Amino acid sequence: MKKNILFLTLAFISISSFSQxxxxxxxxxxxxxxxxxxxxxxxxxxxxxxxxxGVIYRAAALNNLTPNDLQxxxxxxxxxxxxxxxPFEVATAPDKMTSNIIRISLPSGSENIGDSNYQKNLQxxxxxxxxxxxxxxxxxxxxxxxxxxxxxLLNFKGNRNLVFHCTAGKDRTGIAxxxxxxxxxxxxxxxYDDYEATNYxxxxxxxxxxxGMQLMYKVDKQIATNMLDANRNYxxxxxxQIEKDFGSIDNYLSKIMGVNEQKIKLLRKYYTK
Numbered sequence: 001m002k003k004n005i006l007f008l009t010l011a012f013i014s015i016s017s018f019s020q021x022x023x024x025x026x027x028x029x030x031x032x033x034x035x036x037x038x039x040x041x042x043x044x045x046x047x048x049x050x051x052x053x054g055v056i057y058r059a060a061a062l063n064n065l066t067p068n069d070l071q072x073x074x075x076x077x078x079x080x081x082x083x084x085x086x087p088f089e090v091a092t093a094p095d096k097m098t099s100n101i102i103r104i105s106l107p108s109g110s111e112n113i114g115d116s117n118y119q120k121n122l123q124x125x126x127x128x129x130x131x132x133x134x135x136x137x138x139x140x141x142x143x144x145x146x147x148x149x150x151x152x153l154l155n156f157k158g159n160r161n162l163v164f165h166c167t168a169g170k171d172r173t174g175i176a177x178x179x180x181x182x183x184x185x186x187x188x189x190x191x192y193d194d195y196e197a198t199n200y201x202x203x204x205x206x207x208x209x210x211x212g213m214q215l216m217y218k219v220d221k222q223i224a225t226n227m228l229d230a231n232r233n234y235x236x237x238x239x240x241q242i243e244k245d246f247g248s249i250d251n252y253l254s255k256i257m258g259v260n261e262q263k264i265k266l267l268r269k270y271y272t273k
Contacts, residue, residue, distance in 0.1 A: 028201065029057065031072060033064035033096075036169035036201040040177060043194070045185035049272040055161050056153075056271065058177050060169030060202065063093035070098050073163075080156075082106055082149055082164035084172035093167070106148055109141025109172075132226065135171060136234045137241040139256075146176055147257050153180070154263060158270030168205075170198045170230050178235050182249055183259060183267050188239065198230040 027039040037060070041053030057078065065073070078101055083090070086107045097103065149164060156162070166172040174195045181191045199206070210224035239249060246252040253259040259267070 027053075029072065029076070031069040032066045033069050034060060034062055035205055036060035036198055037163070038197075038201065040180065040194075043181060043186045043190055045268070045272055046187055047185055049185070049268070051181070051184050051186065052158065052271050052273055055158060056180065057161070057163035058169060058173050059163050059165035060173070060205075061093055061167050062095045062097060062165055065096045070096070073101070074098060077161045078163055079160045080104060080152065080162040082152075082162065082176075084145060084164065084166040084176070089167055104148065104152070106145045108144035109138075132234065133237065136175070136238045139241060139245065142175070143256050145172065146179060149176060149180075150183070150253075150257050150259050150263075150267075153271070154259075154266060156270075157266075168198070168202060168228070170202070170228075171234075174198065174230065174235055175238055178238065179249075179253070179257070182239075183253055183264055184272055185268055192232040192235055195235040196230050196232045202228075202230075 027042055029037040029039065031037055036058070038058060039053050040056040040058055041051045043051045045051065054076065057076070062081070080102045081095070081097055082104045083095065084106050090105075090107075095103065152160075152162070164173060164176050178191050178195060181194065182188070206228045210221070210228055213219050213224040213227070214221060242249050242252045246255065250261075250264075253264070254261070
């Protein structure tokens with residue numbers, strides 16, 4: 001009975017999120033050994049342009065890719081992949097990308113995710129809520145994690161296809177996608193929708209993961225749901241914290257990420273049309 005309730009809860013979240021994304025299905029790269037692998041392109045910008053398709057991708061774990069998956073990624077002409085996971089995650093689930101795709105590790109702020117201390121937080125509702133809130137509003141690891149990604153986007157000039165990922169493709173990947181889309185001129189509500197779409201792409205995996213967390217770690221159903229849910233309030237809290245601390249997201253991108261007005265124009269030149 002509990003499992004059925006959990007299924008319905010997550011399914012409702014997934015469907016309601018997905019319905020807000022126009023032509024989301026055309027962004028998904030369907031793979032046998034990975035989920036939540038999707039094109040960041042296709043979104044309209046506030047100045048009437050569109051983010052280019054087939055250049056920037058976001059994804060979840062890439063440790064179970066099949067030979068067919070690798071061929072499909074090769075066909076996408078992906079040349080670089082950015083890995084936001086910490087040492088524990090990488091050691092327990094190493095990526096299975098082909099050797100001709102260059103890996104760039106950006107683990108700042110992910111050092112303890114998945115270890116025993118992290119798992120203890122799963123067993124306490126208050127700690128879990130505090131953890132999620134802290135994760136999305138603690139800006140201190142963002143510079144080390146995301147500035148190299150922005151630098152690479154500028155250096156590649158739109159001529160090098162890339163993918164960035166973490167484990168679920170939700171939190172660290174979601175923040176990266178949000179900052180990139182904002183820099184490219186996509187409106188906030190669309191950015192929040194893109195973030196929430198993870199609930200759709202991970203609907204089956206989230207059900208399994210939540211049930212597994214209940215069995216293995218004896219966590220409450222609501223804790224499991226909170227941890228796995230791509231709640232738009234999470235990514236909103238990131239933007240709100242940035243605006244509180246820096247006055248605007250534009251100021252933050254300029255002062256912290258080194259993406260000033262001139263570089264914003266270059267990014268939009270390279271990655272929108």
